[in-house]
Amino acid sequence: MIFDMLKKVALKRAAGRTAASVRIGICYTAVMLDNDSTGLAYTFRHDIPHGCASFQGNVPLEGKSAEELLGFLDSSDLLIRTVGVAAMNALLNTENKELIKGDVLELLKPEKDDVVGMVGYFGPLVAPLKKAAGELKIFEKEGEKALDIYPEEKAFELLPLCSKVIITSTSLINLTLEKLLETTKNCEKTALVGSTTPLVVNEFRELGVDLLSGVIVKDPKSILRVVSEGGGVRLFRNYVEKVNAVCTA
Numbered sequence: 001m002i003f004d005m006l007k008k009v010a011l012k013r014a015a016g017r018t019a020a021s022v023r024i025g026i027c028y029t030a031v032m033l034d035n036d037s038t039g040l041a042y043t044f045r046h047d048i049p050h051g052c053a054s055f056q057g058n059v060p061l062e063g064k065s066a067e068e069l070l071g072f073l074d075s076s077d078l079l080i081r082t083v084g085v086a087a088m089n090a091l092l093n094t095e096n097k098e099l100i101k102g103d104v105l106e107l108l109k110p111e112k113d114d115v116v117g118m119v120g121y122f123g124p125l126v127a128p129l130k131k132a133a134g135e136l137k138i139f140e141k142e143g144e145k146a147l148d149i150y151p152e153e154k155a156f157e158l159l160p161l162c163s164k165v166i167i168t169s170t171s172l173i174n175l176t177l178e179k180l181l182e183t184t185k186n187c188e189k190t191a192l193v194g195s196t197t198p199l200v201v202n203e204f205r206e207l208g209v210d211l212l213s214g215v216i217v218k219d220p221k222s223i224l225r226v227v228s229e230g231g232g233v234r235l236f237r238n239y240v241e242k243v244n245a246v247c248t249a
């Protein structure tokens with residue numbers, strides 16, 4: 001359902017656009033369109049089947065229409081779907097008046113009486129949240145191996161006990177976001193965070209998301225280089241602008 005909603009918005013902007021470059025890196029995937037608009041999506045490299053050709057879709061990807069790449073969102077193949085998300089973000093994540101620069105925590109406003117749930121480990125947010133909130137519950141795939149981090153499956157049990165929640169936008173790619181949002185519908189605030197976040201307010205408002213925090217690519221060529229060289233957020237931070245959008249009052 002989520003991809004159906006997002007694809008409908010993206011298709012309105014896809015006419016005449018084609019892929020100028022597609023890079024599937026070990027940390028991120030990037031799609032740059034012929035107008036230089038560029039989108040990012042996290043690469044789940046540990047979940048990609050081994051072999052001499054991990055990408056099982058039709059190639060070459062360069063030159064394909066944006067509409068065709070958006071069709072990848074319907075694929076059951078994780079890597080093909082990832083390229084579709086990056087293409088979608090290339091169409092959706094552009095400058096607009098709804099976007100607010102700055103730290104997502106300035107909008108989330110954690111307080112001492114808040115129990116904050118974090119699905120996906122966002123390192124730079126952990127210390128500020130531990131200081132500002134009453135309690136921080138972190139859920140991560142390898143949680144059982146790390147101190148104070150819950151395994152990801154515990155999120156569905158414990159998120160309803162949280163007042164404010166941060167969810168990684170990579171949950172779009174692995175198809176867990178819809179189920180996660182079901183568990184947070186009674187939480188005070190829910191934020192979708194990360195470089196994979198599609199910045200579309202109305203559609204996420206309908207899904208119960210209060211805040212979006214993502215990026216707009218400002219230097220496409222540098223982003224393509226970093227992604228191709230196996231780089232991630234730390235290396236491409238100078239080539240993107242972090243922005244937020246408020247979905248609900």
